[in-house]
Amino acid sequence: MPEAPEVQNVLQYLEEELKGSQIERVKVTHPKLAANLPVEQFESRLAGQRFRGFHRLGKYLVFELDNLDLVSHLRMEGKFQIYPSPKDVDDLDENEAKHIHAQFLLQDGRVLCYRDTRKFGRMYVYDRPENWKDLPVLVGVGKDALDPDLNAEELLEMTRKRKAPIKSVLLDQSVIAGIGNIYADEILFESRISPFSVTSHLSKEDWQAIIDATRRILSSSIEAGGTTIRSFSYGKNHAGSYQDSLMVHGKEGSCAHCDTPIVHTRVGQRSTWYCPTCQKEK
């Protein structure tokens, strides 16, 4: 589900709520959630740790604890929610409770719950490296989509030989981290580049347009609290509003610029919307 803007909002929410809080006990009920450790070790290593630092790279959340780092990837439907007390969790009806796969009981009595209907999300616990960006799970993840150092020359060089359509390359997290299916469509619309364009055909100017559009769109979306199309939310009832600003993704009607009907198609198995008039194939 969430892409960089949604993950950033989750991060801000958790930092406000959890900074300095200590974990008393962890209970994981879906073993696959703990991706790099047996569940028992995952649970026991986290006991007693405090939340110290909060970071994001692409769609990954990184929590620096006392001497461990906890990494979370929400994939399609992962959500965090904090309840005032264990009783509030016990009082949930079966439907609300059945998709909670991890509970972090905090020293102050609150409970951080992780909920994930499709069970795609993953968490990792590691000894804390000097720099959190050296965490094993983040090796191979490219620069964040909002990294000020992201530049056109570098992207041009990195993708010089790639024949895949540009939309597929924007979804490749080793090139740019944090763009998913919704924002890829929006970024290409604003850049006026067809999602089918052969990536190696893009010029430095094209890449600069993509970088500029990415910064504008993701920043606006973060401001708006992210995009809530299906199920994205964080906390209790926090929902974003950027879905109201989408130009092509999921749109049935006509292009806002030229009135051509928006085309719904597939690129690399992913549902894709674009304007065949405004967006030129390179």
Next chain:
DNA sequence: CAGTTCGCCTGGGGGC
């Protein structure tokens, strides 16, 4: 190495 397909999971919506 690069590109494509499949599998992981569950629920919602449309068609009959």
Next chain:
DNA sequence: TGCCCCCAGGCGAACT
């Protein structure tokens, strides 16, 4: 109402 099929904002393994 029930059933079946398709779809979903991600990612990695396995394949060509």
